[in-house]
Amino acid sequence: MTLKKIPPRPVIAVAGLACETSSFSPARTVSWDFHPRRGAEIIDKYKFLHEGSPLAKAACWKGALIGHALPGGIVVRGDFEQLASEIIARLQQIIAATPIDGLWFDIHGAMCVEGLDDAEAELLHRVRTVVGPDVLISASMDLHGNVSRRLAHGTDLITCFRMAPHEDAMETKERACQNLVDILTAPTRTGKPRRPFKARVSVPILLPGEQTSTRMEPAKSLYELVPVVESIPEILDAGIWVGYAWADEPRNHAVVMVTGWNMSTAMEQAKLLAAYFWKCREEFQFVAPTGSLAKCLDTAFASIKRPFFISDSGDNPTAGGAGDVTSSLMELLARSELQNNTGVSVIYASIPGPKAIDAMIKAGIGAMVTITAGAQVDHLHSGPVTMTGIVFSIKYGDANAEVEAVLQVGTLFVIVTKLRKPYHHESDFVDLKLDPRQTDVVIVKIGYLEPELFDMAADWMMALTPGGVDQDLPRLGHRRIHRPMWPFDKSFSEMPEPTPELIPPSNECM
Template sequence: MSETKRPVIAIAGLACETSTFSPGRTLAPAFKPKRGVEIIEHYGSFIGPGTTLGDKAEWKGALIGHALPGGVVTRDAFEELANEIIARLEDIVSQGPIQGLWFDIHGAMCVEGLDDCEAVLLRRIRTVIGPETLVSASMDLHGNVSRELCHMTDLITCYRTAPHVDVKETRERACKNLVELLKSGKGRPLKAWVPIPILLPGEQTSTRLEPATHIYAAVPEVEKVEGVIDAAIWVGYAWADEPRNRAVVVATGWDKDAVSAGAEKLAELFWAAHKDFKFVAPTGTYKECLDTALASKARPYFISDSGDNPTAGGCGDVTWGLTHLLARPEFKSTSGPTVIYASVPGPKAVEAAVEAGVGATITVTAGAEIDNLHAGPITMTGRVHSIKHGDKDAVIEVVLQIGSVFAILTKLRKPYHHESDFTELNLKPREADIVIVKIGYLEPELFDMAKDWMLGLTPGGVDQNLKRLGHHRIRRPMWPFDEKFGEAPDLKARFIDASSESLGGVDE
């Protein structure tokens, strides 16, 4: 590569963590696509003009789309967005050759009628950008890396924290590694891929706790070894039923022995600890969580209504948790313990609350429009406590006070991760007795607010009890679905040749 000519790098990708056990479907608008210069502006902090990476390459945005986790993506939605990606890449290539592609994905998207859809998308992209263009992928550690996806990338990395506090750093690392690879002129690095027969939810693999803490702490140590470019561990995505879903390690670099040893070290650390993974907090039935919270002096006491977590793929409109909460006698009176519940979508209920106004007493019905497998719509009579317009996810939010419960109702589903999500609704979570959120592990701001908490093992599309969901397409044996293995798994590194036309074998 010329010292004076900057490489041209295109950006494309689709991201959506999707549960195949959720009855919902994800449509094209949910991806909120960004195109062309919008992408450069979105990632301007590290590839924009004046930044180190921005000045070292010419970045050209095709299309990216990041949807809130949910149900399976419809085939029509995928084809619509994939076709636009291809068309936009064709336009970029028509203006001159490109040397690199940043593949901006999550890695756990499922599409109707397709397995391994990120690999399908990248294979289509390769027909436009050509086999010689170097591709660097950035992913969520809850994504899945099939042999084919590894085959079609040249560099591939993922987050190293859960909860994810290194999202920007990971994307920047993927871009930095690509720029440096292009600058080196060395061509394609070696890639060692190791599948591990473990499939656990994020709530058992948080890097806040052991054994994930020491396993992920080993990643940068492997990366520091001479001859290694990057190392990454994927936990995999537990709530989809595809053959690719499992834990995986990938290491890339120039020294075959170092890359192989690094990948195998990480895989062996993961497998050695497979029986040690526990939930990130005390768990219990919903009743047990409420009983414990009421008996505790810790305030606020947080409870995760985990089965319908919208940031893991739940529909967000399961009413099971709110129904059982409102049935408890402790919360029937306005003088009872203060409880905040987030949240249940109900467009018509929200419309009625907006029409009635703050302070009005109304009777509305909400929820279970998509996921009614566990409970039907819930009818409530309460006082409109607050109304907020303009949220990027919910669009409109209202708070309905029923007894001592402040239930958040939304026009569209929304995750509640920040203190401002509550305070902007005239709620004071730090002063509440109990805060119940549809979430798995608590995101950092919630974790900092909670004086104590429990993980409720509630039903929904992302049920933490994996064995009752009914997986039948994942590879077996697989921990924890199978607790006895005839022999130890093969954790030897498989070197994936990105330059060959075929995979040269099955996706082991």
């Protein structure tokens, strides 16, 4: 029988919203936080879709709308509806001009919206209603996202990061697009693309990312199994989702998914990955030595290793923290090492304070100024902090912070921002005339250190501080996650048997 070919250049739309959301943070995320990109702006963002690239030659890409927000608090419902409605309207415009064959669903997987459970699945349902049942949808996700059965059902292909920290983010997104193109351009007997089998396993584990970094065991070995499974000829993709620990929805737990052309093989491999994950659950530990902030400061000031980094983890803005909890900064300001002019140098990154920024700009570089900052959003864990010091530097135009300034209080350099910002790169400090490599102690609101900081640190610890992304999960008060759940429940009545379920094709009724 002669094989009929799908047209060589399928039309693929791109849409999605991404925000890692802590339901335990008092912050709220609004539409402009997503920095929406539309149309050609989306193609410009991704180098692997640029003209002349293999994917651009293989398919015609049509941008609808994508939005990537800095992790934060729950998304305001009206703002979600505004962005979701625009996505639908833009998809309708694209389809009116030309039929589409596929859609890349560019999401994170841990977005919480007021009054909605499983926000990504709800958005996908609306997208599917517009594009129709025959369009193939490929989703790319963060491994800290959540794969509900509904989300798995609505997609045809689904993949996630395989590294934490996420050094493979762009590689993952490109893989999602390549998998989609491969299926759409593969010859078939009917002329219509095949839909792969999808095997999904729910794993009753919910751990913070700081205990599941792929830099160390057991996550290192667990994720090294993914390409091994993927190398099996009948398998298209394998993914292990740790899940997102700082939100309280039934979908928050670990998941394994395997997609492929052979049903039994996909089911078998999903079961093997899930069983390995469960077997090593007690081996997951924090990525660095931990302790209270006081313990971390004691260790850092006594150490001869420089620079010594401390993660102020409970208010980490890249995990969903508000970024303006001041308890750590207050404790730091009270330390005798800084009050007694011992010469130890410290950088603190960072604390938001729009009015403080205004005062520092007005005073000017080199001026002595008294400012108050912090606790404007998260006032559950601490109050505002007042400091007197010299305006050391000011920088304008940052994509997140808008304006940054450094207040020098003796040998302490406090970075103050108009809006919250994560500090992940050496240039973040150098642009403010700070040299972290020549600083004794650097305190950053972060969980595990991002690659540049990790490589720079002579030593480091993680402070178990309070905030919307507290590492002590039980004290946050989850009420809606499925139980029993490791490590909330340490003794299970019986060992759960990893049971894969076959997810129906997406073109069946959701």
